[in-house]
Amino acid sequence: MQGIFNRIDKVIELIKKGNKKSRITEIKIEHIQININRVFIVRGWTSQTRNFNSPTDLVFQIRDDESIISKKQAKQIYKQIVEKVINRNRQ
Numbered sequence: 163m164q165g166i167f168n169r170i171d172k173v174i175e176l177i178k179k180g181n182k183k184s185r186i187t188e189i190k191i192e193h194i195q196i197n198i199n200r201v202f203i204v205r206g207w208t209s210q211t212r213n214f215n216s217p218t219d220l221v222f223q224i225r226d227d228e229s230i231i232s233k234k235q236a237k238q239i240y241k242q243i244v245e246k247v248i249n250r251n252r253q
Contacts, residue, residue: 201223
């Protein structure tokens with residue numbers, strides 16, 4: 163991940179918490195060179211509730227501003243990314 167440290171720390175804490183449907187098996191944090199593509203990648207994502215067992219990466223675009231989006235907006239973005247990955251892998 164890249165970005166302002168307090169935003170990164172908030173995202174890491176949310177990932178560690180997960181939700182009632184999630185199971186976090188491992189979180190690795192490493193410092194790497196800046197990614198000019200400004201993306202956040204969840205590596206090895208799977209979903210039992212979606213019957214998606216083939217580990218794949220979810221790629222999220224990092225916003226340039228410091229705005230905070232609502233929980234509803236975050237869920238919509240997540241759903242769009244997941245649906246795109248699932249549809250691509252079923253072709």
